Amino acid sequence: GEYFDFVMEAIQKAEAETGERKGHYLNVTAPTPEEMYKRAEYAKEIGAPIIMHDYITGGFCANTGLANWCRDNGMLLHIHRAMHAVLDRNPHHGIHFRVLTKILRLSGGDHLHSGTVVGKLEGDREATLGWIDIMRDRFIKEDRSRGIFFDQDWGSMPGVMPVASGGIHVWH
Known part of the structure; x- marks a missing residue:
């Protein structure tokens, strides 16, 4: 949560200073699906429109669940191929x-x-x-x-x- 808060604060500051839209893909990849969903929920709660998942290291089944969660919650899912x-x-x-x-x-x-x-x-x-x-x-x-x-x-x-x-x- 602390990292996500720091990133969102930096995004808001950069947008205020430049007048331009800024963003970051918050990486919700985690050791367990439960932790991944907690991170995704928190990212949504703090206003992130896009989250990122490492689909190979995170697992295909976990990725499918997260993709469905994103559709249900109006968020985009960026996939990294780590x-x-x-x-x-x-x-x-x-x-x-x-x-x-x-x-x-x-x-x-x-x-x-x-x-x-x-x-x-x-x-x-x-x-x-x-x-x-x-x-x-x-x-x-x-x-x-x-x-x-x-x-x-x-x-x-x-x-x-x-x-x-x-x-x-x-x-x-």
């Missing part, structure tokens, strides 16, 4: 980020760090564009150059807004 590289960077074992993206879309969330084709989290351009398609499009046509191996129709399943992450700046 620990993904442990699973998706080794070409010999693990889970490809394309699969982790699909799991997230099924689990729920409003936006996800998608990686970029420049910056500190730079990745393969075509693969990155492929999982961005998976996040946001209702129908994805097979495109093996982007790692899409078959047509995929998500029907009424909500999309996830891809968010550029890691070292993006004007010189790119």
Whole structure:
């Protein structure tokens, strides 16, 4: 609670000084779902419109519950992908980020760090564009150059807004 209070105070101060809208994604990831919900409730109570969850470290089931809670409480859920590289960077074992993206879309969330084709989290351009398609499009046509191996129709399943992450700046 104290950290959240400090952050919200800083946001309000920055808005007052600049006249601009400011924000921060309060991270509610916790060791237990019960603590996660306490943090989410407190974030809502102090006026945060968006909270953040690390869906891999927090767990997919916990993420689904939190996504449902956010919908019921009028809050946005930003998804962080902490620990993904442990699973998706080794070409010999693990889970490809394309699969982790699909799991997230099924689990729920409003936006996800998608990686970029420049910056500190730079990745393969075509693969990155492929999982961005998976996040946001209702129908994805097979495109093996982007790692899409078959047509995929998500029907009424909500999309996830891809968010550029890691070292993006004007010189790119």
